[in-house]
Amino acid sequence: MPVSTFHPSTQSPPPTKRSWRQDAVRIVEDLFPTTCPPHWDLLLDLREQLLQGQDWNKTFDIFLICRDRMEADHYLPFYRLRRLMTQSLRLEAGNIPTVSLEDILRRRHRSLTDVSRAVHRELFEHGHDFQAAKPVQFRLVER
Amino acid sequence: MSTQTATIPKSNAVVEGLQTLLSDSYALMAQTHLAHWNVEGPNFFQLHTAFQSQYEDLFEAIDEIAERLRALDVLAPGGLQTLAKGSRIEELPTQTTLAKDFVAHLIESHEITVANAHTLRQSSGESDDLETQDLVIGRLQFHQKTLWMLRSFLKNL
Numbered sequence: 001m002p003v004s005t006f007h008p009s010t011q012s013p014p015p016t017k018r019s020w021r022q023d024a025v026r027i028v029e030d031l032f033p034t035t036c037p038p039h040w041d042l043l044l045d046l047r048e049q050l051l052q053g054q055d056w057n058k059t060f061d062i063f064l065i066c067r068d069r070m071e072a073d074h075y076l077p078f079y080r081l082r083r084l085m086t087q088s089l090r091l092e093a094g095n096i097p098t099v100s101l102e103d104i105l106r107r108r109h110r111s112l113t114d115v116s117r118a119v120h121r122e123l124f125e126h127g128h129d130f131q132a133a134k135p136v137q138f139r140l141v142e143r
Numbered sequence: 144m145s146t147q148t149a150t151i152p153k154s155n156a157v158v159e160g161l162q163t164l165l166s167d168s169y170a171l172m173a174q175t176h177l178a179h180w181n182v183e184g185p186n187f188f189q190l191h192t193a194f195q196s197q198y199e200d201l202f203e204a205i206d207e208i209a210e211r212l213r214a215l216d217v218l219a220p221g222g223l224q225t226l227a228k229g230s231r232i233e234e235l236p237t238q239t240t241l242a243k244d245f246v247a248h249l250i251e252s253h254e255i256t257v258a259n260a261h262t263l264r265q266s267s268g269e270s271d272d273l274e275t276q277d278l279v280i281g282r283l284q285f286h287q288k289t290l291w292m293l294r295s296f297l298k299n300l
Contacts, residue, residue: 075297079247 020088024050027077027084035070042066059085153215154270160263161275162220164282165208166229167256172201174252177235178245186242190296197249197289204282211278231255243297250293257286 028047032040046066049059063081071078179194209219220226227234232252235245260283267276 075243076247076250076294079244080251 020084021050024081024084024088027080031070031074031077034074039066039070042069151215151272151274152270153217153272154266156266157263157270157272157275158212158215158217160259160266160279161208161212161215161217163229163259164256164263164279165205165212165220166226167232167252167259168201168205168208168282169226170230170232170234171249171252171256172198172205174232174235175201175249177237178249181237181240182242182245183239184242186296190242190245193292194245194249200285204285207278208282211275215275246293246296250290250297253286253290253293257283257290260286 025047028043028050031043035043042062042065046059046062049062053059063085067078067082175194175198179191179198182190182194209221212219220229232255233248235248240248260279264276264279264283267273267279
């Protein structure tokens with residue numbers, strides 16, 4: 001005779017408002033021993049933003065810089081951070097419908113890539129040698 | 144002289160651990176199958192083939208775990224909804240996903256399975272249920288080997 005029923009509720013709960021920052025910080029701290037010292041200042045800034053930051057734009061900016069510099073060698077930690085931040089943004093936004101962090105990150109990456117492509121295309125179409133050209137200055141206006 | 148009893152002694156920790164291992168393995172098999180179908184990019188052939196080999200192993204393991212529960216005289220949980228509730232493994236949405244993200248997601252899923260299987264290995268040892276422990280050790284070997292392969296894939300991309 002069966003003696004036990006199945007209790008799925010014994011599983012660990014998903015990250016909460018209180019825990020996600022600590023989880024994210026732990027991932028960042030684990031990166032220190034495996035990254036080169038020039039990246040440590042960036043990681044310290046990201047750690048600080050994740051712990052104390054109230055301005056999501058600043059947190060995104062420093063996260064994107066870190067991701068750009070380190071993700072190629074540390075894909076898994078940045079995947080974990082991305083997922084954790086995505087879930088947490090929804091948590092902190094409560095039930096208010098909002099654009100997900102995943103979308104914001106994708107848009108930001110896309111917009112930067114688009115700008116870069118557009119600049120190179122303009123230089124090419126106007127016959128400039130963009131290897132030898134002077135640094136191009138442009139202003140990015142986000143609307 | 145002692146005789147073999149008709150029923151095998153069991154503990155609740157072992158039964159719950161086997162139920163969780165069953166749910167985790169089922170969820171992981173479904174996610175690996177999803178990755179097998181939808182992976183794209185220059186590594187398509189190697190990942191498509193590797194994922195197939197992994198979900199086939201998981202499919203066989205699920206049967207073995209469920210039959211161990213039956214050997215302990217416990218009904219095996221079944222059905223997609225019931226098994227999904229029994230696992231912390233998250234489902235990827237059906238959308239275009241980078242091959243690297245499929246691999247990273249499967250790494251996380253294997254890690255969850257390994258963590259729960261460690262607990263079951265411990266509890267089955269404490270309960271002197273060496274047959275369950277043997278099964279779990281076999282499963283752990285598979286998950287650890289798969290983790291090594293998946294993690295290796297993400298290096299130097």
